[in-house]
Amino acid sequence: MPIDEKNFTKYINRHEIDASIQALANRLNTDYEGKPVVLVGVLKGAVVFMADLVRHLKLDVEVEFVRLSSYGKARTSSGTVTIIKDIQADIRGKHVLIIEEIIDSGRTLKFLYDRLQASSPASVEIVTLLDKASKRVVEVPVKYVGRTIDDQFLVGYGLDLEEYSRNLPDIYYLKYPN
Ligand code: IMP
Ligand code: MG
Numbered sequence: 001m002p003i004d005e006k007n008f009t010k011y012i013n014r015h016e017i018d019a020s021i022q023a024l025a026n027r028l029n030t031d032y033e034g035k036p037v038v039l040v041g042v043l044k045g046a047v048v049f050m051a052d053l054v055r056h057l058k059l060d061v062e063v064e065f066v067r068l069s070s071y072g073k074a075r076t077s078s079g080t081v082t083i084i085k086d087i088q089a090d091i092r093g094k095h096v097l098i099i100e101e102i103i104d105s106g107r108t109l110k111f112l113y114d115r116l117q118a119s120s121p122a123s124v125e126i127v128t129l130l131d132k133a134s135k136r137v138v139e140v141p142v143k144y145v146g147r148t149i150d151d152q153f154l155v156g157y158g159l160d161l162e163e164y165s166r167n168l169p170d171i172y173y174l175k176y177p178n
Contacts, residue, residue, distance in 0.1 A: 007175050007176055008155065008156075008165075008173070008175070009173055010171075011149075011152070011154060011170075012147070014157075014169045016147075017052075017146075017170070017171065020146035021129070024053065024146050025056030025057055028059070029057060032059050035095050036059070036061070036094065036095065037060070037062070037095045038064055038087075038091055039054065039064065040064045040065070040087055040097065040098050040099065040112075041063070042068060042098065042099065043065050043066065043068075043085065044160075045100075045101045045158045045159055045166070046101045046158060048158035049099065049157070050099045064087040064088060066085060066087055067083070067085035068081055068082065068111065069082050069084050081107060083115075091116065091119050093122050095121065096122075097124075097144075098113065100127070100128045101128065101129050101130060101158045103128050103130070103131050103132065103136075104135045106137060106138040109140045110140045113141070125143045125144065126140065126142045126144065127144040129146040129157075130171075131145045131146075131148045132151050134150070134151055152173040154172065154173050155171070155172050155173075157169065
């Protein structure tokens, strides 16, 4: 069921999102200057972030996606991660950037990070727009963070509640999360 927008409170507006993305892109453009990179977006949530970030990158980029499942429709991680859709590119010897919109427990990214490392890339780093750092259960090396946030359930800008609200241009938290 789509939720009533009066239960949302705006938390990060589109201009703040843009500023975070520009700052991330500046770092990436410097750090990867002259190096082709493979961006691996984590479906579905990272699609909106990936689309905006990629347009700020002045690098030779390949765009790939994975789809992982750990949550289903639950709001907290179940701890078990499976691959639903894998990348198509051969990443051996390439610089890989995992693109995620939010990290919570870290379970999803730890799984993906280890799996990509097993294919012998030149490097793998994680880029996330949002980091709920206080919620980390599994240690995962996150080099590029747009913004560290409190533990709140967020929707909009790719983030969903039971598949709805990904299309909102700003990020909201739920006033009544349960
Ligand atoms: P982790 O494995 O616990 O780090 O969970 C990461 C995934 O959970 C993210 O890629 C999101 O898809 C989802 N997620 C975590 N926090 C939120 C939230 O506040 N709103 C919507 N989805 C979230
Ligand atoms: Mg995600």
